[in-house]
Amino acid sequence: MQGIIAEYNKINGIKEDDDTEKFKEAIVKFHKLFGMPEEEKLVNYYSCSYWKGKVPRQGWVYLSINHLCFYSFLMGREAKLVIRWVDITQLEKNATLLFPDMIKVSTRSSEHFFSVFLNISETFKLMEQLANIAMRQLLDNEGFEQDRSLPKLKKKSPKKVSALKRDLDARAKSERYRALFRLPKDEKLDGHTDCTLWTPFNKMHILGQMFVSTNYICFTSKEENLCSLIIPLREVTIVEKADSSSVLPSPLSISTKNRMTFLFANLKDRDFLVQRISDFLQQTTSKIYLGKNISGSYISSDDEVFTRSSSIISGSPHKSLSSESEGERQFNLNDNGIPTATQALMTMYRRRSPEEFNPKLAKEFLKEQAWKIHFAEYGQGVCMYRTEKTRDLVLKGIPESMRGELWLLFSGAINEMATHPGYYEDLVEKSMGKYNLATEEIERDLHRSLPEHPAFQNEMGIAALRRVLTAYAFRNPNIGYCQAMNIVTSVLLLYAKEEEAFWLLVALCERMLPDYYNTRVVGMLWGHFRK
Amino acid sequence: MTISKIIVVGDLSVGKTCLINRFCKDTFDKNYKATIGVDFEMERFEVLGVPFSLQLWDTAGQERFKCIASTYYRGAQAIVIVFDVNDVASLEHTRQWLADALKENDPSNVILFLVGSKKDLSTPAQYSLMEKDALKVAQEMQAEYWAVSSLTGENVRDFFFRVAALTFESSVLAELERSSTRRIGDTVRISSNESDLYLSTPRKKPKCCQ
Numbered sequence: 062m063q064g065i066i067a068e069y070n071k072i073n074g075i076k077e078d079d080d081t082e083k084f085k086e087a088i089v090k091f092h093k094l095f096g097m098p099e100e101e102k103l104v105n106y107y108s109c110s111y112w113k114g115k116v117p118r119q120g121w122v123y124l125s126i127n128h129l130c131f132y133s134f135l136m137g138r139e140a141k142l143v144i145r146w147v148d149i150t151q152l153e154k155n156a157t158l159l160f161p162d163m164i165k166v167s168t169r170s171s172e173h174f175f176s177v178f179l180n181i182s183e184t185f186k187l188m189e190q191l192a193n194i195a196m197r198q199l200l201d202n203e204g205f206e207q208d209r210s211l212p213k214l215k216k217k218s219p220k221k222v223s224a225l226k227r228d229l230d231a232r233a234k235s236e237r238y239r240a241l242f243r244l245p246k247d248e249k250l251d252g253h254t255d256c257t258l259w260t261p262f263n264k265m266h267i268l269g270q271m272f273v274s275t276n277y278i279c280f281t282s283k284e285e286n287l288c289s290l291i292i293p294l295r296e297v298t299i300v301e302k303a304d305s306s307s308v309l310p311s312p313l314s315i316s317t318k319n320r321m322t323f324l325f326a327n328l329k330d331r332d333f334l335v336q337r338i339s340d341f342l343q344q345t346t347s348k349i350y351l352g353k354n355i356s357g358s359y360i361s362s363d364d365e366v367f368t369r370s371s372s373i374i375s376g377s378p379h380k381s382l383s384s385e386s387e388g389e390r391q392f393n394l395n396d397n398g399i400p401t402a403t404q405a406l407m408t409m410y411r412r413r414s415p416e417e418f419n420p421k422l423a424k425e426f427l428k429e430q431a432w433k434i435h436f437a438e439y440g441q442g443v444c445m446y447r448t449e450k451t452r453d454l455v456l457k458g459i460p461e462s463m464r465g466e467l468w469l470l471f472s473g474a475i476n477e478m479a480t481h482p483g484y485y486e487d488l489v490e491k492s493m494g495k496y497n498l499a500t501e502e503i504e505r506d507l508h509r510s511l512p513e514h515p516a517f518q519n520e521m522g523i524a525a526l527r528r529v530l531t532a533y534a535f536r537n538p539n540i541g542y543c544q545a546m547n548i549v550t551s552v553l554l555l556y557a558k559e560e561e562a563f564w565l566l567v568a569l570c571e572r573m574l575p576d577y578y579n580t581r582v583v584g585m586l587w588g589h590f591r592k
Numbered sequence: 593m594t595i596s597k598i599i600v601v602g603d604l605s606v607g608k609t610c611l612i613n614r615f616c617k618d619t620f621d622k623n624y625k626a627t628i629g630v631d632f633e634m635e636r637f638e639v640l641g642v643p644f645s646l647q648l649w650d651t652a653g654q655e656r657f658k659c660i661a662s663t664y665y666r667g668a669q670a671i672v673i674v675f676d677v678n679d680v681a682s683l684e685h686t687r688q689w690l691a692d693a694l695k696e697n698d699p700s701n702v703i704l705f706l707v708g709s710k711k712d713l714s715t716p717a718q719y720s721l722m723e724k725d726a727l728k729v730a731q732e733m734q735a736e737y738w739a740v741s742s743l744t745g746e747n748v749r750d751f752f753f754r755v756a757a758l759t760f761e762s763s764v765l766a767e768l769e770r771s772s773t774r775r776i777g778d779t780v781r782i783s784s785n786e787s788d789l790y791l792s793t794p795r796k797k798p799k800c801c802q
Contacts, residue, residue, distance in 0.1 A: 502604055502654065505604055505605040505626075506604075506605070506626045508622070509605075509623075509624055509625050509626045510625065510626070511625075512622065512623035512624065512625070513623050543654070543656060544604075544626050544627075544628055544652060544654045544657065545626075545628045547626065548625060548626075548628075
C-alpha cells in the first residue's frame with residue numbers, strides 16, 4: 062500500500078507542528094538571505110550548483126511560492142539569485158549533453174543553469190508545479206491557499222519535507238488522478254494500491270492500480286488502455302472480502318446498483334482498504350441519498366460485509382430542507398410545459414422516416430448495433446469496463462441516438478449531475494429575470510446559434526438555450542457568457558436533455574477546455590498562436 | 593493585382609456580418625451564426641481596367657475576442673466602424689473600437705468610415721436625432737459617415753464602392769510614391785507626370801466600379 066493511505070495509517074500520534082526544526086532554520090535563512098517578506102512561504106530547498114560564468118557555485122536553491130532563489134557563499138565569494146516564477150519562460154531538464162543532470166531556467170532576458178542535484182526529478186517537478194501555480198494566479202488573480210484538509214505527518218516522515226511541499230505533492234497527485242478519470246474538481250485522492258482485476262470479457266486477471274478517493278473507486282491497468290474502471294461510491298451496494306486462496310489472494314468484490322460485480326485481488330492491505338472504503342461509503346450515503354431507501358443485503362461467507370442500510374440516513378436535517386424548497390420552486394424540470402427537460406431536441410425533430418432506406422441510416426444502425434454488443438460485453442453505464450475497444454468505437458463515431466448518453470459518460474458530466482440533484486433547477490430559478498452584460502449578450506445571440514436547425518426556429522428550443530446559457534453564466538462569472546458557447550450548447554441540446562446539456566457544458570468549459578472561454582480567452586489565444 | 597485590407601469592427605450584433613453579406617452575396621439572411629474570432633471575404637473589382645480586390649475582415653464583437661481579432665488589425669487600408677443606429681451605446685463604443693484599431697495601424701495612412709446600420713428599424717424622427725450625434729462622432733474621428741440598411745440594401749453598394757474608390761486611390765498613391773523613390777535619378781519628371789495621371793482617376797471611379 063502506497064501513498065497517502067499509508068500516511069493516514071500513521072496519523073494516530075498527530076504532531077502539533079507541521080515543520081521540522083531543520084526546515085524552520087531554512088525558512089529563517091531564506092527570509093534573511095533574500096529579504097523576503099514574512100508571508101512568502103518556503104516550499105523546499107535543495108543542494109545544488111549554480112553555473113555562474115564557467116564556474117559552478119555550490120550552494121542551495123530555495124523554492125518558495127513566488128520565487129526561485131539561489132545562494133552560495135564559498136571562500137569569500139557570494140552568489141545570490143532571485144527569480145520570480147512568473148518571469149520564467151521555460152524550464153528544461155537535461156539541457157545539455159555534457160551535463161545530463163542540469164536544469165535550465167530561462168526568463169525573457171537571461172538563462173540560468175543548475176546542476177548536481179541529489180534528486181533532480183523531484184526538484185524539477187516542484188519547479189514546474191510552482192511555476193504553473195504562479196502562472197495560474199497571474200491569470201485568475203487568485204492567491205495561493207494552503208489546503209488545510211490534508212493529513213498531517215508523523216515524526217517518522219522525511220526530515221526536510223515541509224508541510225507545504227506535502228500539500229503540493231498531494232495536490233499534484235489528486236490533479237493527475239482527476240484528469241485520468243475525468244472526475245469532479247473537488248475530488249481528493251486518498252491513496253492507491255497495486256492489485257489485479259478480473260475482467261470477465263477476456264477471462265483474465267489483469268495487473269493494475271486501484272485508486273480510492275472520497276467518492277470514487279477507480280482502476281487502471283498497468284498496460285495502457287487495456288482496461289479502466291470508474292466506480293462512483295454512490296453506485297456501490299456491497300463491498301465484500303471474499304475468501305483468500307492460493308490462486309487468488311486477498312480478493313475484494315464490489316457490487317453496484319446496476320448489478321455489476323467487480324473482483325479485485327492481490328490487495329496488500331485489504332483490511333485497511335475496506336475500512337477506508339466503508340468510511341467513505343458512509344459519508345456518501347449521508348451526503349447524497351437523502352430519503353432514498355437503498356438497502357443492499359447480501360449474505361456472505363466472510364465475516365465482514367458492508368451493506369448500505371437506510372438507518373444511516375433517516376432523520377437527516379437536509380431532507381426536510383430540500384423538500385420544502387422544492388414546493389416553492391417555479392421552474393421545475395418535471396413540468397410538462399418544458400419538453401426539453403425530459404427529452405433531447407433531436408428526438409422531437411427527427412427528420413428521418415424509418416421505412417425509407419438510405420445508406421446514412423444503415424450506417425447509423427450498424428454503429429448502434431456495435432455499441433449494443435459492447436454494452437452486453439463490457440457493461441453499460443458509468444461503471445462499464447472501458448477498454449481499447451471502447452476507444453475504437455468512440456473514434457468510429459458515436460451514433461446520434463446515443464450521443465447524449467455517451468457524452469455524459471465519457472466527459473464525466475454524469476458524475477457531477479448525479480451528485481448535484483436539483484442544482485440546475487435552482488440555478489435557473491435564481492438566474493432568470495436578472496439582467497447584466499452576460500444575459501444581454503446571450504439574448505443577442507440566441508437566434509444566431511444554430512438557426513438552420515428547426516429545433517431553434519421556435520420558442521421552445523430558444524428558451525432551453527436561454528436557460529442553460531444564463532444558468533451557466535450565473536454559476537461561473539469568471540467565464541460568464543462567451544460567444545461560441547451558444548453554438549456548442551445548441552448542439553448539446555439536440556442530443557441531451559436540458560439538465561444534461563448544462564452539465565456537459567460545465568464539463569467542457571471547466572475541465573476539458575479550461576481557460577478557453579474565460580474573459581480573457583487565454584486557452585483560445587494559446588491555440589490560436591500555435592497554429 | 594492590388595488588394596486592400598479593410599477591417600470591420602464594432603459592438604456585438606450591430607450587423608457587421610450582415611453588412612458584408614449584403615454586399616458580397618447580396619443576401620440578407622436571418623439564419624447566420626454569431627462571428628467567432630474573425631472571418632473574411634474577398635470582393636473583386638476592376639477600377640480603370642486595373643483588377644482590384646477588397647479583402648473584408650469581419651471581426652467578433654464580443655469584448656473578450658478583441659485580443660484575437662486585434663491580431664488581424666495590422667496593415668489595414670481602411671477601418672470600418674459599425675454601430676446600430678437604434679443603440680446609442682454602440683455609437684459611444686465606436687471611439688474605443690477606433691482607438692484599438694489605430695493601435696495596430698498608422699493613423700495617417702488609414703481611411704476611416706463610421707457606419708450606422710439597421711436604418712430600416714428606426715423612424716425618420718429617431719434617425720435624425722441619432723444622425724446628429726453620429727455626425728459629431730464622425731467629425732471627431734475624421735471619418736466618413738454612412739447610414740445603411742443591410743435588410744433593404746439601402747446605401748450598402750454605394751458605401752462599399754466609396755470604400756473601394758478611396759482605398760484604390762490611396763494604393764495608387766502609395767505605389768507612385770514607392771516607384772518614384774526607387775528611381776532616384778529621374779524623380780522629378782516621373783512624379784510630375786504620374787501625379788497628373790492620378791488626378792483624373794478619382795472622378796472617374798464611381799462609374800468604373802459598377
